Amino acid sequence: MSREDVAAQPGGPGGPAAGAGDRPGPGAGSGGPAAPDEVVEAQWLALVVIILGAFMAILNNSLINVALPQLANFFGASTDQIQWVLTGYTLASAMVVPLSGFLGDRFGYKKSYLISVVLFVAASFLCSVAWSTSALIGFRILQGLAGGTLMPLSMTIIYKIIPRHQIGLALGIWGIASMAAPAVGPTFGGYLIQYFSWHLLFLVNVPFGLLAALFGMILLRETPIQTDLGFDTAGFILSMVGTGTLLLALSDGQKEGWGSFYIVSLFFIAVSALSLLVWVELGTAKPLVDLRLFKNPTFTISTITSSLVMVGLFGGVFLTPLYLENIQGLSAMDTGLLLMPQALAMALMMPVSGKLFDKIGPVPLGVVGVLLLAAMTYHLHNLALDTPNSWLTWVLVLRGLGIGLSMMPLTTSGMNALPPDTIGRASGLGNMVRQISASFGIAALTTILQQRSAVQLSRISDGVTIDSVPFAQLQAQVSAGLGQAGLDPATAAGGAAAVLAGLIQKEAVTRAVADTFMVASIPLFFALPLIFFLRSRPKAQPAHTGSPAASAAPAKAEG
Template identity: 45%
Template sequence: MTNNSSSYRWWVMLVVIIGGFMSILDTSIVNIAMPKMMAVFGVGTDKAQWILTVYMLTMGVLQPTTGYLCDVWGAKRMYIASMVIFTIGSALCGLAWSNDSMIGFRIIQAVGGGVIIPVGMSIIYTIFPPEERNLAMGVWGISAMVAPAIGPTLSGYFVEYLDWRLIFTINVPVGIVGTILAAFILRESPVRKQAKFDMVGFLTSALGLFCLLLALSEVSDEGWTSIYILSLLFVSFVSLLFFVIYELMHEDPLLDLTLFKNPTFSASTLVTFIGTVCLYGGIFLVPLFMENLRNYSAMQNGILLFPAAAMAGIMMPISGKIADRVGARPVVIVGLILLGLGNYGLRFLDLDTSYNYILWFLIIRSIGLGLFMMPVTVAGMNTVPFHKIARASAMNNAVRQVSGSFGIAILTTILQNRQVYHLNHMADYINAASLGTQQIAGSLQNMFALHGSTVLTAKTQALAVVSQLVQRQAYIFSFDDTFLVTALTCFLALIPALMLKEKKRQPDAAPLHIAE
């Protein structure tokens, strides 16, 4: 099996999918087990949430370094090392005896998990020729779509019927198999031993991304105007500003920001950022709505989301084949329109919305996601000089990490603000003095009185029920408004999508003949 034969390339794809699936799965599988871990470790939400937060922070800080590490140590060594570290971290998480030990082991796990995705992406770009890259990225993207949907279902099953520690230890045998396959199948890429590590760039990017991601993860609890959040954002802004200035002057930067001089790469990155924010309209808002207002369990949410995730996975290789024939731009535009229409349909959710209605609009969203997600990435990466592929992959994944956190923070803020708005608006018409409220409260008061409550108690209970109904309706309206904002954001992404251009690669961008 030669290094550039078709069969070899698809064996490499299998290896990369194993690692990518594990890493992405672990970002969603832990959430459902949080209440169980809080009970086992005897801690509150404020301490337990760091089990999630440190994983995200560690991944965000490390991803910019993966381009340099691949250049210096080689993609095969980096991929195997990341798989080994992730597997060891998963095993240790399964053995954790306290909240603090779990946090420490999650950091180890994230060191591996944060490197797997960008290194895997750079390997795919390295071995697949340009004419096969859309299809290859579409196949690789299946794991990115299916894993987040399987995570809650699998976690709910483990927690409810087996052992919650399986959410971590299930990675161990898969990680061992993936590592062995990587050792035997992957070939090492050329290395640049003379490359120097950009320590200033790393420290400033690490500090900036750490503060930014921490602020975005904490803003729903602290508020945008709190001193804590404002301080984090200020430190992040200053650090990243210094990072940008320094990287533009450095001869061998950690992240090559001159890539943004390429309009197609810039447009691709912007569409990716906006599209990732829109992505969370489904995987964040819908489960939240169904759990809080329709009393869905984690497993029920997972079952609801799985067909849509499967559809996105099916569409990804199809979109790759279409993009290879007609170009990325029309495929991306159609995908964004469908994503926007899917989100717009979800703005009409209420307590009576049928299961099939929700499912079909989730599927429409997923068709859009499957169409645009990978072709827009390939369109940008195809314009990058071959020797900068690893750096561009690192930048692409860092953008995804930030945009994901940014999306959750913004959507949560919109949700909270619109709930307050609707509560205040409804209070003008539904209050103790309004005739309608008095009639409803009177009927409820009589009902409670018939069940043995005193007059005063029955009146209090009736008003409490009316208040709960108003709050619930305001909450429903806030979800609908947030879905509308998400839909409009999808349509906004059409502007940079129109700037995408197909560009033939330079001669130095030919597929790499990887050394033994």
Template identity: 40%
Template sequence: MSTETEVGTAPTALDDGTPGSTIPDTRARPQDRTTAAPTAPPRPAAPARPAAPTAPAQPGPRTNWLVPLLVLVVGMFMSVLDISIVNVAISTMQNDFGATTDQIQWVSTSYSLAEGVIVPASAWLGARLGLGRTYTFAMVGFAIFSAFCGLAWDINSMIAFRILQAIPGGVIPVVALSMLYKIVPRKSMGAAMGIYGLGIVFAPAIGPTLGGYLVEYVDWRLIFFINVPVAVLGVIGAVFLLPRFRPEPGTKFDLPGFLAIAVGLFSLLLALSEGPKWGWTSYPTLILLTLGVLSLALFVVVELEVDQPMLDVRVFGTWAFSNSLILISIVSVGLFGVLFYIPVYLQQFQNMGAFDTGLLLLPQALVMAVIMPVAGQIYDRIGAKWPAAIGLTIVALTTWDLAGLTPDTPHGKLELILAVRAAGIGLAMMPIMTGGLSALPSDRSSMGSAFNTVVQRASSAIGLAAMTALMTVQQAQESADRSGLMSSSGSASSSASGASASSGGSSAGSAMLEQYQAYQHLQSQVFITGLNDLLIATAILTACAVPLALMLRGGKPPAEDGPRVIEG
């Protein structure tokens, strides 16, 4: 049986069909149907007998939202952690499977593409099956396919299992965020999102440390097997601790809208992922980009026409929500771009191992773990505007400072900059997200959650692909310029090296070694110069987001709670 309760209020005396109804019980009771004779003196009123219950009493609303929230954090943490932790094991998997560079990249690319397709359908799936059931099924599926990834025997099986793993992995964040907005009172939303954000931001930051240890000292397959016990605990918690939400069996599946957005996101992600290899002006890249843009435009048209849209694009009519999505995109691009390229810089040009690299990046993860709950408390007191603006300013300044990397940058300095930068991200991220979602009506929170997840996933993947493309162009130009200088200087010494070669083979070998060392130095300088240019561009982009952050709502958020629809 289903009951409708509002978090933080007493159970209603009578359910009149309206969520959270508190209408007093005025139904006629049997003793009221017989009236006394007109001549009889009035008798003292007898105590009213309670109406016979029509169903077993249901539990009151859940005022303790922290325990269900922690269950959601487990699932969110696991699904996001898997994205960053796999990057550490890519080279080891390539050696074990004997795969080429192009083949091994599909371990990550296939996951992003499959997730981009399934995320738009997650809101419908949660409504059709019920959010709690969908979350539980997704956790079970993620555990099963994670185990399959750990058992993969070649590169093709790994790619196939990663695609299957991405299906529940894309459902978990959408459903979890939708449940959060139905469990937590609005007056506590900032604190709740601060805790929930540990799965969104802290998981990618801790991924290199955990993955580096498993890859270097244990076995890379454990990065997948570790999901199984975590998922088992999450499923047990979901079954016993999460409230059950009523499904909406009448919800129709918007097939035209799903196909349009799935084709659009798939085409854009594939074009940006393979563009550096195919060439940005090649026919496959241009066709995919055109198809992606046209499909997304068609998706908007379809969603405005159908009665039950898969994702209601009308939520973009709320500027506070649209603004928050723009800011989330900018933060996600900077976060995942730095998390991808800094480990490459440390391992390839400072000769650090995977675990040592993870340890150097650990302080920023710890800072985020501390700052994000605090940022949630700040949001509950002063709103989203100032935490977001101050946080983005910190991110812009520290990213600009980070753009001075050299092959000999001290590790202590790098740790400090990354930790302060992480504090800015932790301060800004959750107030931005919470402020945007809180601006939507409660009946559109699921749609907002779905769009939020789509934007986070798509912006991080598209942003990383765009940053890689920019790096490729910068490196090619820098390499051409420096090679020209080297060739001009090398021609002057070629006659001398030729003369010394006639005097003995050792001199020729020494000359070849010098040329190799010069080439290695050239590649190092080209990569670091390109990375610094990329960081400068990221800093400028983040600085441009500060005025948008100042448009967010300030002041203490409204304390009234929306209805919470929970199954009994």
């Protein structure tokens, strides 16, 4: 066999690597006719089951984000205490992400997925009946332990059940869950809080979870189990300590102060644990966190590129609601309605990009999508106090189209470059890196926002002096208005000064948000040249022998 022939084989340096999705699909027999339509239908029905689980996990967090003030009032908790409802879930979910690959390989991906779904549903019910802040935080941590494995497990199962030539479309459809849930979450959560009860924020997960578990038992087929696979205890402990302390430091850094003993200690523990993790895992035959996967250049570039995109993406997720609620005074529900077109654009573009990925590969989609995302993120630096919502909506929709067009190809190209027995570990590793990147992006942009707010406030204050003519005219107008409202001259003058100070503060924050959007576009522009190093187009896979129904199609649960 020539070098070119070897390169064209799955896993060869010149052709797309065999993923778990290379299992024989419909029509993948020895050149024979396509498999029956029932096999294809079963595959797509199984995909719906996977989407239900992913949708449930993502919807839950977007519901809770808007409900923290109401939860604090109900339990009589402080802001710092109730924030742990989010922080506890985030830390727990991040720490167990690397565990997903081991669980699937050792106990089977179907069993691991179903147990995660059931645990998530049980934790959701417990959250709905929580009797105190501590109980709610504890149940949310349990929920995070289950939810952290759902996304990587579901992605790996897709590679197990969908033929390679349709994997892009399948992941695009799966990606709808990650886009549609944030679209409806804030609005739906605000509606439930306003007209019903906070208990429903958690109970709403129950029907989705029960449907996912029921149909998963029927439609998903168990994957091969590696009974001799040992548990990497040292790797697990080090990864939990390293990722947990790092995310906690990034979460609390702005509040506690980046130079405080608490934050510096967390960073020291994180760096020490992660350094030891690298040393331990590179010396372990079957590591929990398989860092050797980064020897594959396509997977490495894919991970770096998608991580840079996550930084810019979550910058918008963080900054846009802040601008709409704090500057323009919109409610959480109205903010959710205004952001919904962007999320719907992302959701609609995901299956389109998946279909195109199967035909033209990741490079054209990634370049166009990331360029559109970067340009629109940079364009948001034009925000002002009186920016029309219609203008903002169109910019965000174009931004959403860029996200939907690029995210799936960037992540999938790296997964496709790996052998089938590493897909589970690669999914967990990639998700962990991207989650840390998103947390780092939010922390960095929060710090930049605070610094730019101070700079802009100082700059505006220096330009608006109390003895300037414009200031005197504006103060006179505000005082006159307050006087007509029945206030005495002294009170009206004091009120006018307070109003003017508030306007200056709001203008400073608006300019700071605009500056931070410009900074958020930088990692997106840096990601653009890296995309050209990804494989341009997946080649057709050679025909496989064997029964397609036996290896690719999900069937009824055995036993």
